[in-house]
Each structure stands twice: as C-alpha cells, then as structure tokens.
Amino acid sequence: MHRQFHPDVAFGVHPDLGIAAAVADDRPFLDEVLRNHHFLYSQDLGIYLLPGDTPYNTAVRTVTSATREFQDSGLSVAADPRIMLPPPVPTPDGVPVRETVPGQSLTALTSELHELRRSADVADLLDQILDEHHGTVSDLEEFIDTAAAWCDRLESPNGHELGQRLRTIAHHVAFLGDQLADAQLDLSVMADLTPDGASLLAEVPLPARYDVLPVTRAARARAAVASSPHRQADAVPSPKAPRAPQMTPPGTSHAR
Structure with a gap:
C-alpha cells in the first residue's frame, strides 16, 4: 500500500x-x-x-x-x-542551442573526492570537470569569452582593452584545462590504491599554494606571454630588451 x-x-x-x-x-x-x-x-x-x-x-x-x-x-x-535546469545560452540564428543540464557543483565533487580510494576514480571526477560540453573548465572559458564580448559592445577604448584582457584570461583557463587533462590521464593509468590505514583526507593538510614545482612555474610563465587565440599575436607587446650601454670608440674623447 x-x-x-x-x-x-x-x-x-x-x-x-x-x-x-x-x-x-x-x-x-x-x-x-x-x-x-x-x-x-x-x-x-x-x-x-x-x-x-x-x-x-x-x-x-x-x-x-x-x-x-x-x-x-x-x-x-x-x-x-x-x-x-539552467536556461539555455542564447545563440545566433542557425546555431544549435546547447542542451541544458543540471549545474555541476565543485563542492559536491570535492566531497566525493574524500571518499575515493582508487586513482582511476579520481580520474573519473576530473573527467567530469573537463567534459567538453558540460565541464566546469569549458563553462568558465565560455563565460569569460562572453564577458569579453560584452565589453566589446561598449565601443570604447577601455571596453576593448578589458575585452582583450578577458580573452587572455580565457586562454589561460584553456591552458589550465590542458594541464588538468594531462594529470587526469596520468591518474587513469596509475594502479595505486589508498591503503586501508591511511589518514582521512580531511585530516591531511593541504599543500601550500606557493609551493609550486619549477616546471609548473615555467609553464605559467610561458602562458603569461603566449598570445591569445582570439586575437593576433602581434597584439601582445614583446618585452623590451635592456639597452646596451654606449661605448666610446677608441681614440676619441668628448669635450664638455
């Protein structure tokens, strides 16, 4: 009954x-x-x-x-x-509307992470974040690109400049996605399993954010000077080389 x-x-x-x-x-x-x-x-x-x-x-x-x-x-x-269910993102005529799905919570995924023991399961969570259509990374990149387009509509120098800055940030987000995809692939092939007697993840102190591996720091530096795919490469100013000191040719002197 x-x-x-x-x-x-x-x-x-x-x-x-x-x-x-x-x-x-x-x-x-x-x-x-x-x-x-x-x-x-x-x-x-x-x-x-x-x-x-x-x-x-x-x-x-x-x-x-x-x-x-x-x-x-x-x-x-x-x-x-x-x-x-979120509303669909407006699209131009003739462009298919992207299917709407319930929002994905990073907080919920972090909570799931605390209960996992296998590397492959962690890779599956990262795969959700990296999903091409509904992942957090692609959603963030699209949001920033749309914010840049909004700035362009101001039709002012400040608006165009801020739009370019936002597109560069979107490029960095795409670069971050590539790095996460590499880590996700490494996790998916690892055979490691968390030992039964391991400490709870909530009790393990998180690493300091400034403790970055040199290779990662170098990659960030490359991303910072890389040109955005949304604008021409020559739009990014190249760093100026220090001016060499002028040398006085031998045998000459300057009179004051």
Missing part, C-alpha cells in the same frame, strides 16, 4: 511564469517565509511566484534557502527537479 505524501510547501516550475510555490493551507508562517524570500502571491492563480526577471542562480539559492527554513521548522517540502 502506498501512502500519499502531502507536503506543506511545494516548489515547481510554471511554464510561463517561472519558479512557483504552493502551500497546503493559509498558515501565516508559510506566507511569511515565502515573502521574506521575495515570492509574491498571485490571487488569480492561488500560488506564489518569484519575479520573472529573477536570475537562475538567484532563484535556485532562494528555493534552497526557503526549503531549509521550512525544514528547520519541521515542515515537509517537495521540489520539482526541473528547478535545477
């Missing part, structure tokens, strides 16, 4: 109006919490709605925060998983 579940609050996605919330009854506490989280009550629909211009990340955080407050008060909450 299946017991029916009647939550005190339910969050969902309205096809035209965005994130919505419905309550089981008219308890003032339910209304107060939702209004404190910027939900507005619609008399016509009998539900609460977030403002239509609420950004996706803000909406997800709002639902999460309200859910936590309800649950801390002993109330039951249900939420439609489609709330986690």
Whole structure:
C-alpha cells in the first residue's frame, strides 16, 4: 500500500511564469517565509511566484534557502527537479542551442573526492570537470569569452582593452584545462590504491599554494606571454630588451 505524501510547501516550475510555490493551507508562517524570500502571491492563480526577471542562480539559492527554513521548522517540502535546469545560452540564428543540464557543483565533487580510494576514480571526477560540453573548465572559458564580448559592445577604448584582457584570461583557463587533462590521464593509468590505514583526507593538510614545482612555474610563465587565440599575436607587446650601454670608440674623447 502506498501512502500519499502531502507536503506543506511545494516548489515547481510554471511554464510561463517561472519558479512557483504552493502551500497546503493559509498558515501565516508559510506566507511569511515565502515573502521574506521575495515570492509574491498571485490571487488569480492561488500560488506564489518569484519575479520573472529573477536570475537562475538567484532563484535556485532562494528555493534552497526557503526549503531549509521550512525544514528547520519541521515542515515537509517537495521540489520539482526541473528547478535545477539552467536556461539555455542564447545563440545566433542557425546555431544549435546547447542542451541544458543540471549545474555541476565543485563542492559536491570535492566531497566525493574524500571518499575515493582508487586513482582511476579520481580520474573519473576530473573527467567530469573537463567534459567538453558540460565541464566546469569549458563553462568558465565560455563565460569569460562572453564577458569579453560584452565589453566589446561598449565601443570604447577601455571596453576593448578589458575585452582583450578577458580573452587572455580565457586562454589561460584553456591552458589550465590542458594541464588538468594531462594529470587526469596520468591518474587513469596509475594502479595505486589508498591503503586501508591511511589518514582521512580531511585530516591531511593541504599543500601550500606557493609551493609550486619549477616546471609548473615555467609553464605559467610561458602562458603569461603566449598570445591569445582570439586575437593576433602581434597584439601582445614583446618585452623590451635592456639597452646596451654606449661605448666610446677608441681614440676619441668628448669635450664638455
């Protein structure tokens, strides 16, 4: 026999109006919490709605925060998983829209890392970060490139200069992805297994960030002077060589 579940609050996605919330009854506490989280009550629909211009990340955080407050008060909450689906990135006509998937949390992947024992499993987590279509690295690179394009629309010298700087940063992110891919490949072929008696990862101190291997420091230096693939190589100023001291030819003198 299946017991029916009647939550005190339910969050969902309205096809035209965005994130919505419905309550089981008219308890003032339910209304107060939702209004404190910027939900507005619609008399016509009998539900609460977030403002239509609420950004996706803000909406997800709002639902999460309200859910936590309800649950801390002993109330039951249900939420439609489609709330986690981000909106598609706008594309020009004729360009396929990239499929949207639930956001990937680096915090969640870091938590998973604490439970792994095999090198191959760590490589699988890195593979998720490096995924060409939905990985964190490619998403960050696309975000920075889009921010650079936004700066270009200012049509001002400062805007164009900042756009170039952002494209260089995107190039560095791509370089970082290449380095992570090399590490991921090395992990995937390693046969190492964490010993059963090893300390918990949370108890192992993280290495100091300034303790960088020379080869990595050299690679960073090369990346810093490398030209961005989004602009011509001659746009990057070359370092000026120090001017050699002028030598007085033999047998000559200067009169003052």
